[in-house]
Amino acid sequence: MESFCCPRCGNKDPRYIGYRKGIPYCRLCLPYNGKEVDQDFKVRNSISLELEYPLSPKQEEVAQKVKQLLISKQNVLIHAVTGAGKTELVYYSMAMFLASKKHVGFATPRKDVVIDLVPRIKEAFPSARTIAVYGGHSSLINGDIIVLTTHQLYRYPSFFDLLIVDEIDAFPYKGDYLLKSFFRRSVRGNYVLLSATPSEEDIKEIKKDHGQVITLFERYHHGLLPLPVYKKINPLTGILVLVKELRRLVKLKKPVFLFVPTIALGQKVYGLISLIVPNGFFVSSKEEERKIAIQRFKNGELSYLVTTSILERGVTVRDLQVLVYQADHVLYNQAALVQIAGRVGRKIGATSGEVIFFAEEENKAIKGAIDEINRYNKRSHLL
Amino acid sequence: MKSIVTTKEVIYCKSCFKEISLKPLRYLIEKKPLLCDDCISNISTKLEERNINGTKILFLSSYSGLMKQWLMNFKELGDVELAPCFLYLFLPIIKLKYPGYVFVPLPSSEKRIQKRGFDHLSLILQASHLPFSNLLLKEDNEEQKNLNGPERFKKKGIILVDRQTDFSGKKIVLFDDVYTTGSTFRESLAEVQKPHPLKVKGLILMDNFHLDSLKMK
Numbered sequence: 001m002e003s004f005c006c007p008r009c010g011n012k013d014p015r016y017i018g019y020r021k022g023i024p025y026c027r028l029c030l031p032y033n034g035k036e037v038d039q040d041f042k043v044r045n046s047i048s049l050e051l052e053y054p055l056s057p058k059q060e061e062v063a064q065k066v067k068q069l070l071i072s073k074q075n076v077l078i079h080a081v082t083g084a085g086k087t088e089l090v091y092y093s094m095a096m097f098l099a100s101k102k103h104v105g106f107a108t109p110r111k112d113v114v115i116d117l118v119p120r121i122k123e124a125f126p127s128a129r130t131i132a133v134y135g136g137h138s139s140l141i142n143g144d145i146i147v148l149t150t151h152q153l154y155r156y157p158s159f160f161d162l163l164i165v166d167e168i169d170a171f172p173y174k175g176d177y178l179l180k181s182f183f184r185r186s187v188r189g190n191y192v193l194l195s196a197t198p199s200e201e202d203i204k205e206i207k208k209d210h211g212q213v214i215t216l217f218e219r220y221h222h223g224l225l226p227l228p229v230y231k232k233i234n235p236l237t238g239i240l241v242l243v244k245e246l247r248r249l250v251k252l253k254k255p256v257f258l259f260v261p262t263i264a265l266g267q268k269v270y271g272l273i274s275l276i277v278p279n280g281f282f283v284s285s286k287e288e289e290r291k292i293a294i295q296r297f298k299n300g301e302l303s304y305l306v307t308t309s310i311l312e313r314g315v316t317v318r319d320l321q322v323l324v325y326q327a328d329h330v331l332y333n334q335a336a337l338v339q340i341a342g343r344v345g346r347k348i349g350a351t352s353g354e355v356i357f358f359a360e361e362e363n364k365a366i367k368g369a370i371d372e373i374n375r376y377n378k379r380s381h382l383l
Numbered sequence: 384m385k386s387i388v389t390t391k392e393v394i395y396c397k398s399c400f401k402e403i404s405l406k407p408l409r410y411l412i413e414k415k416p417l418l419c420d421d422c423i424s425n426i427s428t429k430l431e432e433r434n435i436n437g438t439k440i441l442f443l444s445s446y447s448g449l450m451k452q453w454l455m456n457f458k459e460l461g462d463v464e465l466a467p468c469f470l471y472l473f474l475p476i477i478k479l480k481y482p483g484y485v486f487v488p489l490p491s492s493e494k495r496i497q498k499r500g501f502d503h504l505s506l507i508l509q510a511s512h513l514p515f516s517n518l519l520l521k522e523d524n525e526e527q528k529n530l531n532g533p534e535r536f537k538k539k540g541i542i543l544v545d546r547q548t549d550f551s552g553k554k555i556v557l558f559d560d561v562y563t564t565g566s567t568f569r570e571s572l573a574e575v576q577k578p579h580p581l582k583v584k585g586l587i588l589m590d591n592f593h594l595d596s597l598k599m600k
Contacts, residue, residue: 016400
């Protein structure tokens with residue numbers, strides 16, 4: 001059999017190759033057959049960064065370092081704690097590339113994060129045409145700054161001079177061969193990876209691919225990361241303890257996220273809790289109205305949200321408190337728990353809050369997450 | 384004693400790409416398996432026979448789950464490797480139930496075939512090694528455009544390719560992928576029955592018939 005290499009995803013494995021009238025085709029990336037970017041697209045003149053707030057000294061230092069590394073044609077992995085202000089760290093570099101009319105992209109695995117990010121980038125670069133590209137929103141794919149999901153990267157073969165990938169450890173990007181190859185194929189210059197919880201492999205890989213790891217363990221408001229508290233529950237009365245804690249926080253008029261591991265369990269738990277604590281909502285990937293519910297929650301119309309892991313990253317709510325039910329569930333690994341705890345205390349003036357892990361036993365992930373956050377706090381030299 | 388070394392070709396599932404590890408029993412029956420046990424168990428089997436306008440029609444599956452997804456990939460994305468998978472599970476039943484029958488796929492319009500690059504129903508039958516004949520044709524004529532309102536939706540423009548062929552003693556199975564309102568299917572049935580073949584039966588891959596869909600008309 002002659003060897004065939006898919007031009008879109010680079011797949012060579014014969015098991016994914018089919019034959020259509022004798023002509024080979026790739027079955028792996030078959031759904032990704034939309035229109036591709038116009039390679040001759042010209043970036044607009046005189047795009048500049050107009051930040052209305054200053055970066056913190058630490059942010060400033062890291063942002064300059066990133067820029068210097070990119071000038072010397074190196075790739076960067078920024079390992080910064082949750083709420084460090086990761087997006088701002090790449091603004092200088094983006095501005096530098098845009099000034100020389102190069103193609104800049106900002107990719108993330110989650111659609112919700114793209115929607116959240118676009119207005120922020122528009123504010124920072126008001127003169128640029130910033131576009132969002134994600135599933136169901138892909139009629140316009142040419143722009144000065146392209147904010148997109150990693151699934152859409154296939155539309156941009158060797159297009160980006162600077163590609164930033166946020167949340168590289170998030171589902172579905174993590175461990176997905178296809179998305180990773182789309183990423184590799186779309187970069188023609190350098191890339192910057194952002195993560196609060198990079199895995200060992202991520203760090204090894206970037207070092208191999210002439211890149212460097214830059215760390216930032218301090219939040220932009222100089223507050224410490226909120227330390228999670230582990231609370232042992234018993235399978236029978238666990239839900240009662242949970243309701244008690246939730247009611248206490250709701251009475252304090254604090255917004256609360258209650259994380260549950262699965263949709264089925266979430267429906268069960270929410271069904272019960274909603275009888276006792278009113279004015280909540282259950283959001284999951286299957287919930288069509290989640291965008292509206294999250295907006296209502298941010299406006300303070302809802303007092304708590306029961307949620308699956310979809311809100312585990314990329315969300316900022318002022319003075320949020322977090323409860324995690326069945327934190328010892330197999331779906332919660334250490335990185336996920338660190339991310340969840342990182343939702344708390346992200347705004348200036350509300351830098352602390354409660355994070356409670358409810359579980360029947362303190363397993364490796366829970367211990368690891370608490371240790372990790374402790375370690376970051378020590379390394380931030382604020383203690 | 385000499386040790387016996389057996390080399391086995393690794394076979395991958397056409398649907399989920401995983402390596403197929405068969406139970407011994409399946410090795411006896413299937414020479415070259417296409418699907419793994421998991422994917423086969425995900426196919427919803429219906430196997431229901433209904434009488435429509437005096438013709439017995441066999442529904443193999445319901446319009447849901449894995450089969451629906453396959454049809455999507457097959458028809459819209461052109462994943463032709465899936466063609467033999469559709470009837471794979473049902474082939475023993477079909478062969479026993481319709482001996483000596485000729486399968487007639489419902490026609491697609493020439494435009495659709497051109498756009499897709501293949502006639503999907505013929506391809507399914509061909510890949511399953513069933514005897515088939517494209518007796519019907521869908522006209523994409525301008526006349527349909529001239530019809531207005533409900534008139535236009537009544538006639539789908541399905542005609543026999545050749546009215547002169549001798550149908551006496553022939554047994555025909557009309558084959559379609561999805562059955563929703565059944566209007567196209569009934570029109571094709573009437574057309575096939577015109578030259579009076581010996582027997583006419585129907586075979587539908589997926590049943591998408593709801594009472595609601597009739598009310599909408």
